[in-house]
Amino acid sequence: MRSIIWSNNCLTLLNQTLLPAKLEYIECHDWQRVAEAIRRLEVRGAPAIGAAAAFALVLGAGKLTELAMPEFKEKVTQIANILRQTRPTAVNLFWAINRMLTVLDQMAGNTDSNAAITALEQAAIAIAEQDKAVNEKMAVHGASLFTKPTAVLTHCNAGALATVAIGTALGVVCKAWEQGNITQVFADETRPLLQGARLTAWELMQAGIPVTLITDNMAGWIMKNNMVQAVIVGADRIALNGDVANKIGTYSVAVLAKEHGIPFYVAAPSSTFDFTIHSGADIPIEERCATEVTSLGGNCVAPQGVNVFNPAFDVTPNNLVAAIITEYGILRTPYNQAINQLVQECN
Missing domain, CATH: 3.40.50.10470 (Translation initiation factor eif-2b; domain 2)
Known part of the structure; x- marks a missing residue:
């Protein structure tokens, strides 16, 4: 049983509001749907929320490839600020978002937004993998x-x-x-x-x-x-x-x-x-x-x-x-x- 699955630029979430009566997965192709899932408790639990928000930033960044790096970074930061407002108590949400933005800051000298998106995706995957190891x-x-x-x-x-x-x-x-x-x-x-x-x-x-x-x-x-x-x-x-x-x-x-x-x-x-x-x-x-x-x-x-x-x-x-x-x-x-x-x- 997995609550979060990342594959082919899509975040799939197990809809926890329907359990145990119905086992249904939500396919999120944009960051707004992930934010909605966090607000609605379709995905919940502090570590899961953090991982979901990290992948939401990847989805958001993926829609901004036409932007130059300064504007790209500004837009991703705006998305991050909206995601922060979805659940104010769970600190893993803020931890994951800050970790993702740090990756973006480290690429300040890089003008290629595609490279930044790749780095963000790798960081989100690392957050999810780290959660597995930490749980064990x-x-x-x-x-x-x-x-x-x-x-x-x-x-x-x-x-x-x-x-x-x-x-x-x-x-x-x-x-x-x-x-x-x-x-x-x-x-x-x-x-x-x-x-x-x-x-x-x-x-x-x-x-x-x-x-x-x-x-x-x-x-x-x-x-x-x-x-x-x-x-x-x-x-x-x-x-x-x-x-x-x-x-x-x-x-x-x-x-x-x-x-x-x-x-x-x-x-x-x-x-x-x-x-x-x-x-x-x-x-x-x-x-x-x-x-x-x-x-x-x-x-x-x-x-x-x-x-x-x-x-x-x-x-x-x-x-x-x-x-x-x-x-x-x-x-x-x-x-x-x-x-x-x-x-x-x-x-």
């Missing part, structure tokens, strides 16, 4: 946390659908399952768009891993009854102090895990860290449309005209996080020191 490394590091049969709880979807490869949190789960150390996964449904019910449960069933779907407000009772021994989630942005932004509802799960003495793990690549912000207070939180809350499956479930607050993410403070799993290894408190070391390794 995280899975190995994360699986080392599970040394005996363990039942885990996860929130939202941080599997193959959210990345280019096997996933972040679910990649760890799959590796630990292979090693005989996962007995059961409890998947929160993850309101309002049900990524846990629609995507995580489906992925785990495809992989043959035992999964039990629960509503979001059941997590505390599951913990109190000793039905899980660990929580593992992905992330969309992590600050220098270890504060973690992830799908709305993650903070509540972390608080419950702390209360019940259950370790709360986060799995995220280094590209999900924002080395420019000091704490979660600086993370922009995307707010989405009211209909995501007032409707379910196309049916209205709330009074017409009711006020709605619909943040797509929340921030879990670092004191609730037992460990952060990266491709470089496992980070533990004090996170300021651990993440500063990560900065050095990334450079």
Whole structure:
């Protein structure tokens, strides 16, 4: 199962809004369709969004071959700025776009736009390939946390659908399952768009891993009854102090895990860290449309005209996080020191 496929100057995306009822792929021949797919959550998950945006820039650049290099670069930068606005919280989006623009900057002395397009395509492919390698490394590091049969709880979807490869949190789960150390996964449904019910449960069933779907407000009772021994989630942005932004509802799960003495793990690549912000207070939180809350499956479930607050993410403070799993290894408190070391390794 692949969420992103690049071939013959076309980006093919698995439409995640239709899962699990329908398996449909979207063929994107222009950058505008990719941007729309990101906004609509047809492609979602921080690493997958970053890779999709990188290929969107390739598609956009490919339409500008008649332009001289200065104007070519200006137009590509304009496309990049529009792509940045599609999902403001997931930092992988900005990381990938900045990496692509750096490639363009390095070609400042080259007057051939075709050469620039080739370089951009190679960079986008490298971003996708890097995500695959990073996922595998995280899975190995994360699986080392599970040394005996363990039942885990996860929130939202941080599997193959959210990345280019096997996933972040679910990649760890799959590796630990292979090693005989996962007995059961409890998947929160993850309101309002049900990524846990629609995507995580489906992925785990495809992989043959035992999964039990629960509503979001059941997590505390599951913990109190000793039905899980660990929580593992992905992330969309992590600050220098270890504060973690992830799908709305993650903070509540972390608080419950702390209360019940259950370790709360986060799995995220280094590209999900924002080395420019000091704490979660600086993370922009995307707010989405009211209909995501007032409707379910196309049916209205709330009074017409009711006020709605619909943040797509929340921030879990670092004191609730037992460990952060990266491709470089496992980070533990004090996170300021651990993440500063990560900065050095990334450079």
